[in-house]
Amino acid sequence: MTSGETAGPDPRESPGTVRDIVDPDTLALAEAAIDSPLTAAELCRVVGSRVRELRQALNMTMSAFATEAEISLGMLSKIEHGQSAPSLSTLVRLATTAKVPVTALFRGLDEEHDLVIVRAGEGHEIHHDRGGHDRLYQDLGALRGPNRVIEPMITTITEPGGVFPLYQHPGVEFLHVLEGSLYYGYGGKAYLLNTGDTMQIHGEVAHGPVELVELPIRFISIKVYPANEPRAPAGG
Structure with a gap:
């Protein structure tokens, strides 16, 4: 783990917002990219999924990707499994290694999620x-x-x-x-x-x-x- 980088609590156990575990710069960038408030679980899940997809598209092992991004293998594993919210500096290194803009790591956060509720007797x-x-x-x-x-x-x-x-x-x-x-x-x-x-x-x-x-x-x-x-x- 690099200096100043913390994994934070497991988002699956935290009901709070993304502000609980993400530094202000990362928060500002993510919310500006999608123009919507976020939860910790949403950010960690989507960023982790995007990093894994991009790494696999480059046909790189986790070890090779972590080395090039200058983060520990353990930290990369936590990020890919949605267990850690990376700092802004880490996001930049991940995006640079994946050869994409930083905002590409947020793709999917602004997707709609349908919900259907049918009240009693209203089917x-x-x-x-x-x-x-x-x-x-x-x-x-x-x-x-x-x-x-x-x-x-x-x-x-x-x-x-x-x-x-x-x-x-x-x-x-x-x-x-x-x-x-x-x-x-x-x-x-x-x-x-x-x-x-x-x-x-x-x-x-x-x-x-x-x-x-x-x-x-x-x-x-x-x-x-x-x-x-x-x-x-x-x-x-």
């Missing part, structure tokens, strides 16, 4: 062509992107009778019964699910409710799709 209602007034499908939302990775939904069944189609879709599905009980079909067999029971299945195998036992029935289902797969029809 988007889905009208299924084989549904009815006694069946309610509520989509619980999704993060933005070209493909839906996770599809959470609540299904409510309030009346007996009717025919339930079986569904198939890519990926896997997790079910949890919130209320009531039913037989749930999967691959030619039917399994009794009571309140509080869970079930995990492969989406490609035909599945769906086949017999209603205790009404009303409410269950949450979470589909998890493989990468780059389109979403399946609602209700499965």
Whole structure:
């Protein structure tokens, strides 16, 4: 470790802002680059990730990179693992060694991070062509992107009778019964699910409710799709 350089507390254990462990010059440079306040964990994580990516792009070992940057191997390891916030002088040496501007080490700090909150009873209602007034499908939302990775939904069944189609879709599905009980079909067999029971299945195998036992029935289902797969029809 070079003179004047301290690792500071592990950002994963510190709820404070970046001011707790980063010197004012580093703070000013980072916040000016992204025009946004930072947390210690965000700065350490992103700078560490960028340093590692740049070092690997140069096909340099950690030892060789640390030597050229004139910092200890231990300090470089802490930086790359997001456990230390480097001083401004260290940032300059890292950027010089990586042959990039210092601000390139902050790339990613200003990225948006989506958040979806659906309040109780406010899920988007889905009208299924084989549904009815006694069946309610509520989509619980999704993060933005070209493909839906996770599809959470609540299904409510309030009346007996009717025919339930079986569904198939890519990926896997997790079910949890919130209320009531039913037989749930999967691959030619039917399994009794009571309140509080869970079930995990492969989406490609035909599945769906086949017999209603205790009404009303409410269950949450979470589909998890493989990468780059389109979403399946609602209700499965």
